[in-house]
Amino acid sequence: MSSFASAGRSGTPWWRRCAIPLVAGLIGLLSACAGGSGDSAQARSGQLTLAAPRDLFAGPDDPYFTHQALQVWEPLVTLDAELKPSPALATTWKRSADGRVWTFQLRGGVRFSDGSPLTAEAVVVNIERFRRIAPKQSPFFSLDAGMESAYGRLKEVRADGGAVVFELADPVADLPARLANFFSMIQAPSAFDAAGRFAGKPVGTGPYMLVSSSKGQRVELIANPHYWGKRPALGKVVVRTIPDANARVAALRAGEVDALIDKGALLTGQVGAVAADRRFRVTRTPSVLTHYLTFNSSRGPFADPRLREAVDLTIDRTMIAKRLLAGTATPGASFLSPVFGDLADPNVRTPYDPERARRLVSEVGRPSRPITILISSAEAGQFPYTDIAEVLRSALDQAGLPARVSAVEATKTTMESGDYDIFLSAYSVPNGDADYLFRRFLRSDAEWNRQRGLGYDSEEFDRLIDRAAVSTDTTERRDLYRKVQRLLATDRPMIPVAYQDNPVVASNALTGLTQDACYLVDLAKIAPAS
Amino acid sequence: MTFAVSRALGAAFALLVVSVLTFSLTSLAPGDPAEELLRRGGIQPTQASVAALRAELGLDRPAAVQYLGWLHGVLRGDFGRSYADGTPVAAQILSRVPATLRLAGAGFLIAVALAVPMAVRAQIRPHTALGRITRALTSAIAAVPPYVVGILLVSVLAVELRILPTGGDATADGVILPGLTLGVATAAPLMRLLRSELAAVDGSPFMALARAKGLTVRRAIVLHALPAAAPGAISAAGVALIELVGGAVVVETLFNWPGVGQLAVTAVRQRDIPMVQGYVLFAAMATLLVLVLADVCVALVDPRLRDKSR
Secondary structure (H helix, E strand, O other): OHHHHHHOOOOOOHHHHHHHHHHHHHHHHHHHHOOOOOOOOHHHOOEEEEEEOOOOEOOOOOOOOEOHHHOOOEEOEEEOOOOOEEEOOEEEEEEOOOOOEEEEEEOOOOEOOOOOEOOHHHHHHHHHHHHHHOOEOOOOOOEOHHHHHHHOOEEEEEEEOOEEEEEEOOOOOOHHHHHOHHHHEEOOHHHEOOOOOEOOOOOOOOOEEEEEEEOOOEEEEEEOOOOOOOOOOOOEEEEEEOOOHHHHHHHHHOOOOOEEOOOOOOOHHHHHHHHHOOOEEEEEEEEEEEEEEEEOOOOOHHHOHHHHHHHHHHOOHHHHHHHHOOOOEEEOOOOOOHHHHHHOOOOOOOOOOHHHHHHHHHHHOOOOOOEEEEEEHHHHOOOOHHHHHHHHHHHHHHOOOOEEEEEEOOHHHHHHOOOOOEEEEEEEOOOOOHHHHHHHHHOOOOHHHHHOOOOOOOHHHHHHHHHHHHOOOHHHHHHHHHHHHHHHHHHOOEEEEEEEEEEEEEEOOEEOOOEOOOOOEOHHHOEEOO | OHHHHHHHHHHHHHHHHHHHHHHHHHHHOOOOHHHHHHHOOOOOOOHHHHHHHHHHHOOOOOHHHHHHHHHHHHHOOOOOEOOOOOOEHHHHHHHHHHHHHHHHHHHHHHHHHHHHHHHHHHHHOOOOHHHHHHHHHHHHHHHOOHHHHHHHHHHHHHHHOOOOOOOOOOOHHHHHHHHHHHHHHHHHHHHHHHHHHHHHHHOOHHHHHHHHOOOOHHHHHHHHHHHHHHHHHHHHHHHHHHHHHHHHHHHHHHOOOOOHHHHHHHHHHOOOHHHHHHHHHHHHHHHHHHHHHHHHHHHHHOHHHHHHHO
16 A cells, blocks of 8 residues: 555646646746747738639749749740631731741730840740740640640741741631740840750740749749839748648638639539638639540440430439539530630520430330440549539439449540440540630540540541632631531530539739639739728 | 567668659659740740750660669769759759758657647546547547648737747748758647557556555556556657658648658659659658667667567
């Protein structure tokens, strides 16, 4: 007993003696840290802090060094809200009568961030560098397919009395659109070494300059003193990379970042809760992304066009856009989404008529095996594809087409082996180049069409898109593309399900957060709210 | 000496097996990394440029040739280049090692600081209310996945109270929340391991002797049982440290911590095979290193093992 009594000799047990200083220390540590974070944009005196899901910085080996969104460099041509080419460093352009020579006039008084002037010769150096280093991969836009559409027919580019002249082997009707954004990035020739690599930092003409960057973590920008336009209200911008969607929203709610930008800034599931919080404003703008169903029409049940029509009729597009995509999308109809402006055919309708779908199925007869709806597990992490596919499955089931959902890692392999009937996937047209989508996916000789068993072979379609691609008359071109869309609406090799918006969010302490269809936010227009 | 040599040979063999496994798993995985890479901007690449990139990355060679080429490089310290951005794999991993070590170190300290006193306390007075609560609590915490603990910590301390950053290592206090998440998750299994070690030792005759000579229970356990349990404890701590490196993958993603784990997650998403291989090999080396170090430490503190190795 006496040994037990001795345990209490010092009064307090040892663990309690340790615990008190430990807890006190922790509290002290925590309170010392308090106040270090959580300040609003204004409190950080002219600094804007943003977060993006991916790295907008790629480094000196990349064709562009930084994403266009950082506004370190500017292109010759950019795109307006309707994906039409609009002036950036080139203010006007004109085409020769035969469509083989394009002349771009440059904006006057523009200087690069090192103070050197923008000249036609500098532009030529950039275009020639692109052609020299292609094909080259990039996390933004690889210099291959897009390059080919931009520069594939280019014979020569030269400086001519302050203007830039592109001489082409064949006529191209929409060269400015094909050059838009990344494919006409212009930087000072001194930024590149002999091999076309970046020699040091990027030297562009944009409102900001790159100060420092740490791969996968953060990029710091400051205002470019030589910028030709209005000086941005916020002189310093920090863009943090936060790949995890929950971590991104937590950083916003904790006041560590002022806004979330870029493609996929908010997941569809997060939009509702963030929009309900009065401290933030969610901006939804249409994007170049559209969700499509692709049919395996080369064999199996969907070789019969009536069954493709039946599927088209069973899709409750309004429900999918409103509920499953949480209002971040609008129901799809024409093959080209409304971001294509007048190219999108406003008269294409996609009625929801499960009754007629059932009749069509009973007319054709029930397929011998269940339909496979294929989704990619990577895309299912980005959009609620599992839910959409499940809703689709039950709709098909009710129409008399039993189906199953299959989520795979590598859809290419599965599709090439022919092991699918319907593929749900999203596609985007980064340059607003309608021809790209049609030619690369659906033309009878397109690799996508042939290798993945789409089985779409329409002479009329091929003829129409070939004519549209060289048509120099904008009205004729528009009418041709509308004809193409009406054809696709009855042939149905691929059908649009929903046009996806890209929601971005900013703190109410800021104004001026806008975004275009290509996910580009205009950083220079963001200002503290007064 | 023979002890160290045999351990080293075993480790080298284990690494070889790991590298073959990783290589075959990644090259058997469906999908074409070249096409995935070119598609990242959202544009469907042409067949010609996919073929060109496959040739550039050496993906058109037979798998065995690719493996031998890779192994040859690794033996010379060249882990290849990342498919995603062409930078050397080893440099990227090494540049992120300090962040992971800082996080794992913080987690380890917190785990030990929680587990050792709790285990000792539970052994001194196993049947008090506090002991029972501690046991129930550790079981409960062990049952909750670390990311749930992490999300709770973030929403309370970072989002609501704003006393700590939600993540990142830009400020010195950024390590507290991820460290706590990791530490708490590791403390529970560590405490249970320690407690069973202590219980086993407590039953031995020398403990009876210690008490018989008049030591208090507390002194007997702290002075005699704890040192005797040390070899087991060190092995347990080694295992805990390895679990920390594994757990860091989840925690680093959750807290946007710029460590090796976050790098690995991004690499897996992008099918950056050289990076994934580099990471796995690196993690395997780190694991083996910890195990060997733990064995050496055990041999140092345990006189019986020391005698054997002579």
